[in-house]
Amino acid sequence: MGTHTEGSVDAIHIAPEAGAEMQSLTDVRAVADRGLEGDRYFDRAGSWSGEKGRDLPPEDRALTLFEAEALDIVERDAGIELEPADHRRNITTRNVAVDHLLDERFQIGGAVCEGIEICEPCAYLESLTEEGVLSALVHRGGLNVRIVSSGEISVGDQIAVL
Known part of the structure; x- marks a missing residue:
């Protein structure tokens, strides 16, 4: 199997319900076609569910x-310091261009995923952080991903295109 390393998992965050504070985890179970165990989207309770x-x-x-x-980049360009929990995405990556994972199948830890849609930052994110975040994150808002097969994901796990 010709996989090449793309990067790694820097942080994992979930929120039990929409608007709830993000919780940092060292590992989590990714469930196919559902989401991360304990996360708002797993239970269809996220802001974008339905x-x-x-x-x-x-x-x-x-x-x-x-x-x-x-x-x-946000800190450099906008002078805004964000923590990994602040962007409200589940997995913070290191050394991987996530937009290049669009329409690709890739492995994160024990889970196989597929990149579905580039996320643009939303006004909701800016309302939870501060003004300027939205413009600083345009085209850097992350990636929506479908979980193709279930598995454990841990901080430090490799992310590799399949």
Whole structure:
């Protein structure tokens, strides 16, 4: 199998319900077509679950990725310091261009995933953080991911395109 290493998992966060504070985990179970155990989207309780006008079914937003490097860019360009929990995506990655995972199958730890849609940052995120976050994160908002096969994901796990 010709996999090549793309990067790794820098942080894992879940929130039990929409708007709830993000909780940091060292490992989590990713469940195919559901999401991360304990996360709001796993129980269909997220802000985007079944939202009218949104064309993605919940399983295509089972998991969200965000580049750690984008946090550095926001700090540099906008002078805004964000913690990995602040961007409200589930997995913060290191050394991987997540937009290159769009339409790709890739492995994160024990789970196989597929990149479905680039996430643009939303006004909701800015309302939870501070003004300027939205513009600083345009085209750096992360990636919506479908979980194809279940498995454990831990901080430090490799992310590899299949």
